Amino acid sequence: MLAICSDLDDTPDLATYLTISRYLNTTEMTAIGTGLGLETGNTIYFHMAPGEFSYWNTDEAGRDALHALMRSGHIDCFHSYGDLAVRREQAGVCLEALAANDCHPTIWVDHAVAPTNFGPDIMFGRGDIAGDPAYHADLTLAAGVRYVWTGRVTSCLGQEVTYSPWTGLARRPDTRAALNTAKDIAKTLRGTLGDAKYSMHAGNRLTRCVTLRDGSRATEFIRCNPHPYGVSVGDHAAGIHEVLTREALSRLVTRQGYCILYTHLGKHVTPGKIFTDAAMAAFEALADEQGRGNLLVTTTTRLLDYHQMRQKIVISQNAPFLDVESHGQTLDGMTIYDVPEGTVLRIDGKPSLYLSNPPDHLGRTSISLPFRRLTYPL
Ligand SMILES: [Zn+2]
Structure with a gap:
């Protein structure tokens, strides 16, 4: 099972955001080609610098479209409240606007070093420190967020199955890939030896229970970018074909794991056509695996719900x-x-x-x- 969990960083405008969503989700003719029927969610942030596409930087009609996608489950993740959100009151205003439109995203995904982030170690957040000006964890979790991502990424393709350090290396047997594989093994070892930062790496787990710094509880999840050269390589529109290769997909199918894919599909888009031919071929390969019944593509929320259901x-x-x-x-x-x-x-x-x-x-x-x-x- 695979979920494309794309952070919206650098998405040029609403049209690009919606076109990517339509292309992946529907099977209709879109501005960039026939849609692929890959059930895919999305992220949204709010207070961003002028010119950066976000909830507050689009117009009323844009927000209506975003609301519709949130209600249907096709936008399921907060991507922080944005770079410029520094106060609890700003989070409150965002949540009121969403509640008024019956929108309740279930996932929190930290963004860059946004003050409202939750992650203390990788993402430098303060959103879960009671009393901090940016504190909002109580409000956001009460509004329906139950899953959080605070910066953890693995190179190992396929979670909740046996750890395999070779998922990326096999495709590029060179020094750079070997170094990345060594790094991934080191994280796994540190987790096994009790380093809490890497406890999900240790068991190649998809989720773990987490207590935020204000004492509230949530389910944390890990994302995966199996690019042979590292988790921050090819994590965008221009590099997706180096990640979703035929070989990687068949490896995921063989391993029968989960993958919540770490990427930024609005970043490094090609003017006019958004995705390169190679990127579109990669998405088509994914649709092909789904069509043959080998792999289910769904939103991050539904993948996590399914995993949780199996446990509970x-x-x-x-x-x-x-x-x-x-x-x-x-x-x-x-x-x-x-x-x-x-x-x-x-x-x-x-x-x-x-x-x-x-x-x-x-x-x-x-x-x-x-x-x-x-x-x-x-
Ligand atoms: Zn981001």
Whole structure:
């Protein structure tokens, strides 16, 4: 399962932002080509310098479009409150504007060194220090944010499966790739030895529970950029084809991991056509893997919800019943293996319809609840 988690830094304007979103999400003709049907979320920030595309720097019609995309789930991440947001009151005004439009992003992604960031070590944030002028964690989490990203990135392609240092190196067996691989192994070792900064690296985990400095709790996640030369290489529109290579995709499929891809799709865009031919071929390869049923592309929120669901639901069998306690989790895509024919599935006590899947690549049968696709609003 893969989510393209793109920070909007340097996106030239609203038109570019919307065109990228339409191209990835819909299957319609867009300004840059036929859309690919890759369910993809997005990030948004607010208080930015004049001329930088952001929530407050676009016009009323622009904000209406942003609201529609937030309500449909196609914008699911705050990307801080912006470089110029330094006070709690500014965060409050943003949250009021969103609430008035029934918009509730579920993810916080730190941006550069924005004062409202949460991350203490990599992103130098102060947004979760109670009493600090930029403190807003209480407000933002109360508004619906439950997942946070505070700067952690890995080169290892595929999380929640065995750590593999070779995911990037295999493609570029040279000194630069070897150095990056050594760096990634070092992070993993430090995590294994108890360095909290790298505890997600240690188990090649996707998420961990985190307590922010004001005591509030959230789920932190790690992003991945498997570029052989490092997590900050090729992390933009002009480099995406060096990241989403056919080889990388097939490696992710073989490893059966999750990937929340770290990138900036509005950065280094090609004037007039946004993406290079190579970038579009990379996205098409991704759509191809999805079309063949090898890989599911979805928003960061839905990927994290799915992962969380797998950890939190409780399943018990008492023939002919199979009982699932949802514990408030979204069950889209829930799949249970080796279920006898004629089983009655009950979710929180209520009988429920399910799909019976044909044998998978290992010959095992399963049942699923459908993974319903989001409806694109524009
Ligand atoms: Zn950023």
